[in-house]
Amino acid sequence: MQQFSSTHWIRRHAAKLAIVSLALVLMAPLAACGGSSSSGTSSGRVNLTFWSWVTGIDKSVADFNSSHPNIHVTVANVGGGTTEYDKLYTAIKANNEPDLGQVEFQLLPTFETTGSLVDMSQYGANSLKDQFVPWTWNQVSIGNAVYAIPQDSGPMAMYYREDIFKKYNIPVPTTWAQYADAAAKLHAANPNEYITDFPPKSGGWFTGLVWQAGGQLFGINGQSWKVSINNPQSQQVASYWQDLLNKKLVKTELDFANAWYRDLQTGAVATWISAVWGSGTLSSNAPQTAGKWRVAPIPQWQAGQNVDGNWGGSTTVVFKNTQHPKE
Structure with missing residues (x-):
């Protein structure tokens, strides 16, 4: 870490x-x-x-x-x-x-x-x-x-509040299954805190997660565009986050908006799945949390993997x- x-x-x-x-x-x-x-x-x-x-x-x-x-x-x-x-x-x-x-x-x-x-x-x-x-x-x-x-x-990573994970004795997740488990434990311990935010209009962010899962939404087939929005990897990622949404374990604020910045500042969200440029966003918009954030590899779909996506x-x-x- x-x-x-x-x-x-x-x-x-x-x-x-x-x-x-x-x-x-x-x-x-x-x-x-x-x-x-x-x-x-x-x-x-x-x-x-x-x-x-x-x-x-x-x-x-x-x-x-x-x-x-x-x-x-x-x-x-x-x-x-x-x-x-x-x-x-x-x-x-x-x-x-x-x-x-x-x-x-x-x-x-x-x-x-x-x-x-x-x-x-x-x-x-x-x-x-x-x-x-x-x-x-x-x-x-x-x-x-x-x-x-x-x-x-923009290789992706997981920024997380070390103090929050330690406070509730929650291990830092390395797989998406562990991430969902951490989301449930955190929200059960404090209903005002969430594992992260699911930004409903951030297509680039979601595409990066599909990329990490091995999917590709668009491509070139000869001289034509190939569109595959509903490929198996895309459905896998969508189903995963839909499950967290259905259980109300993640927030749904627009990212890079005032309410979202406030959540970063107050600790309402404990992680941010972002790209390497995300550290600048945190230092500029959540200054009161300086020294509390850590960065780890993005969670993997299978333990032991080392697969990344790209956002931006x-x-x-x-x-x-x-x-x-x-x-």
């Missing part, structure tokens, strides 16, 4: 920024693949705008700008997640999107279907394939077409409206 602390969060955060920096650095050589016909400034420098909500990414971009004097990237934080996406959809309709944008893996197909993304394979993007783990590259490519460069990923993770896309696609 690993203790959660501010130092731990900084290390996690720094790693993410390093990956973002790597993505920017890897994209730079694409400009050289076909020369540059971009107008840029009178000094020859190309100016690009990058929409992103990652805290501290401006520092990574500053490093990139320092090492690439002929390209200057300006970061604009227009809001995180859905807020940025809504503005991007509006910008796409108005042909006024930025040069670059941060798009999470699960939203990438939606943006690709708008026809607004540059296929970077024509600028040599496939030469970068071996610098990423296969599944992340599969998320950004269709056949030989490459519609984004991976930024980071982002990419950098280039929009067709840019005047500098090669850069």
Whole structure:
């Protein structure tokens, strides 16, 4: 088990920024693949705008700008997640999107279907394939077409309140069966406390759990989409959580909302099945619980397994409206 602390969060955060920096650095050589016909400034420098909500990414971009004097990237934080996406959809309709944008893996197909993304394979993007783990590259490519460069990923884990588990003498679960047993014991000991929250509108979270169970909701079959929402693994995950819901052993607050933050702060929930970026959410929104959280591997469907899912993770896309696609 690993203790959660501010130092731990900084290390996690720094790693993410390093990956973002790597993505920017890897994209730079694409400009050289076909020369540059971009107008840029009178000094020859190309100016690009990058929409992103990652805290501290401006520092990574500053490093990139320092090492690439002929390209200057300006970061604009227009809001995180859905807020940025809504503005991007509006910008796409108005042909006024930025040069670059941060798009999470699960939203990438939606943006690709708008026809607004540059296929970077024509600028040599496939030469970068071996610098990423296969599944992340599969998320950004269709056949030989490459519609984004991976930024980071979100391996899942279980954050838990060590003090609550010790208070009620409940072992930290390592399997989903043990997790359900811990949920029953905790709620029986204190009806005001729950093992966790089941966020009813968090599709990315649920998809990550299906992933861990070995299921895949969507895929490609030749030139067509393959949809398998009701695959056996998806039904297994849904049935598991439905059982906890029927027994009223989990809460059902919307995640990343005020009531949900309050539950994290007050101890109304004892665990959060999240991704590695979750430590930043806890430190920022539940400061009174600092030092009480620990992190453990996500529970397994079978004892002794070591299988993970993914929730989140982002990419950098280039929009067709840019005047500098090669850069």
